[in-house]
Amino acid sequence: MQKYWNEPAERMSRSDIEARQSELLVKLVERVYNNVPHYRAKMDEAKLKPSDIKSIADLPKLPFTYKQDLRDTYPFGMVACPMDDIIRIHASSGTTGRQTVVACTRNDIEMWSEIVARALVAAGASKSSMVQVSYGYGLFTGGLGAHYGAEKLGAAVVPTSAGNTKRQIQSMHDFGSTHLCCTPSYALYIAESIEDMGLDINEFKLQAGVFGAEPWTEEMRREIERRLHIKAYDIYGLSEIIGPGVSYECEAQGGMHINEDYFIPEIIDPNTGEVLPAGSKGEIVFTTLTKEGLPLIRYRTRDITSLNYEQCPCGRTFVRMNKPQGRSDDMLIIRGVNVFPSQVEDVLLKMGETSPYYMLIVDRVGTRDTLEIQVELSDSMFSDAVKGIEDLEKKIQANIESTLGISAKIKLVEPKSIQRSEGKAVRVIDKRKLV
Ligand code: DLL
Numbered sequence: 001m002q003k004y005w006n007e008p009a010e011r012m013s014r015s016d017i018e019a020r021q022s023e024l025l026v027k028l029v030e031r032v033y034n035n036v037p038h039y040r041a042k043m044d045e046a047k048l049k050p051s052d053i054k055s056i057a058d059l060p061k062l063p064f065t066y067k068q069d070l071r072d073t074y075p076f077g078m079v080a081c082p083m084d085d086i087i088r089i090h091a092s093s094g095t096t097g098r099q100t101v102v103a104c105t106r107n108d109i110e111m112w113s114e115i116v117a118r119a120l121v122a123a124g125a126s127k128s129s130m131v132q133v134s135y136g137y138g139l140f141t142g143g144l145g146a147h148y149g150a151e152k153l154g155a156a157v158v159p160t161s162a163g164n165t166k167r168q169i170q171s172m173h174d175f176g177s178t179h180l181c182c183t184p185s186y187a188l189y190i191a192e193s194i195e196d197m198g199l200d201i202n203e204f205k206l207q208a209g210v211f212g213a214e215p216w217t218e219e220m221r222r223e224i225e226r227r228l229h230i231k232a233y234d235i236y237g238l239s240e241i242i243g244p245g246v247s248y249e250c251e252a253q254g255g256m257h258i259n260e261d262y263f264i265p266e267i268i269d270p271n272t273g274e275v276l277p278a279g280s281k282g283e284i285v286f287t288t289l290t291k292e293g294l295p296l297i298r299y300r301t302r303d304i305t306s307l308n309y310e311q312c313p314c315g316r317t318f319v320r321m322n323k324p325q326g327r328s329d330d331m332l333i334i335r336g337v338n339v340f341p342s343q344v345e346d347v348l349l350k351m352g353e354t355s356p357y358y359m360l361i362v363d364r365v366g367t368r369d370t371l372e373i374q375v376e377l378s379d380s381m382f383s384d385a386v387k388g389i390e391d392l393e394k395k396i397q398a399n400i401e402s403t404l405g406i407s408a409k410i411k412l413v414e415p416k417s418i419q420r421s422e423g424k425a426v427r428v429i430d431k432r433k434l435v
Helices: 014-035 037-045 056-061 067-072 106-122 141-153 165-176 184-196 218-228 341-351 386-404
Strands: 086-092 100-105 130-133 156-158 179-182 208-212 231-238 243-249 256-258 263-268 282-288 299-305 332-334 337-339 358-365 368-376 409-413 428-430
Touching: 014 037, 014 056, 014 282, 056 263, 067 100, 086 106, 086 141, 100 106, 106 141, 106 231, 106 243, 130 141, 130 165, 141 156, 141 179, 141 243, 156 165, 165 184, 179 184, 184 208, 184 218, 208 218, 218 231, 218 341, 231 256, 332 358, 337 341, 341 358, 341 386, 368 386, 386 409
Parallel strands: 130 156, 130 179, 179 208, 208 231, 358 428, 368 409
Antiparallel strands: 086 100, 231 243, 243 256, 263 282, 282 299, 332 337, 358 368
């Protein structure tokens, strides 16, 4: 089996990585200073000239770039090349505010296909694989990103996009798809639908899945692996940087290798902006080294994670980022306690007594925040006596309280009553924000 897609790149020495990054950073800063008024203004304000940036050691001198900068220059104000060289537009809807638009040149698309091909090979795919792309196609980068990577690899692509779940399961079964690309929550919904359709998972040829676009826990990975009889790999990315493939998991399944030949990661304190020492947890910030359409310098992702520079058993030398726990702007602050929805998922899946579907409903009564967690019962539990249900609610409540440090009202709800997702799952209704 092919182990790497691009061994010279994926196993570059640390000194070669840093030399390449320094060389490209110098050129990047020069290019954006000359071509993008926004960057020129920001650098002038910080009294920086391109010649002040001589290597990656100078990176912390440069100002951060925020999502708001992209909104302020909407739609194409930060494009760094002639619009004639742009061959693709994508956008990220985000949860609030105006969508952010990104524009790619042919070289950008080529780089993106390359990094997704690396991710697919790391997940065991090859030219002989059949890759079903069940991320949504369109302005969202998931569908087309996975599609181009799989084509570059030379695999056969089944471009089902998200949705039409029964029909896509039929295609997966009849065509013999070996790899599935979609969000982890959709993978779980597909598993559930296969069971509901009365199909036998052993009659499928599925071997592995490459799942991302939303936070998911180790427990969720095990659940997907168990129900679909596959290996489930994580993939990370964001539209502004390029889309899926910024980092990818290998057979060690212990963090995602960042494609450091194209992106420089930094971990910073989200409040002070200070760069944190290796291994610390904080907000991950990326600088794109080769992007032509929309190069970004020190882009604030809001994703909270840490970096691991230890040698990976797979032989890749790129640093690994741990699973992002959630975004700093998705983090709920309930009665002063920081809560990530993924922590609730962790508790439920560890207990294994309910389905993995849940919804957090946050509200405010007077001046007090309230948290209700609706958890869907599994079919077998649903037929149980009321007493059993009350006991289970109490047990979940106690586990949530000891893990999250906050008390919550638990409400067990009927099987299949919580909305399933075909893309990124929505797991929070924050009524406090609605008023
Ligand atoms: O979600 C790109 C993507 C598509 C990645 C398909 C992976 C697979 P956006 O819609 O711009 O782009 O959303 C980016 O999603 O900042 C993270 O908060 C979150 N995210 C993406 N991948 C992961 C992951 C795509 N593996 C935002 N784990 C990012 C946790 C993830 N969160």
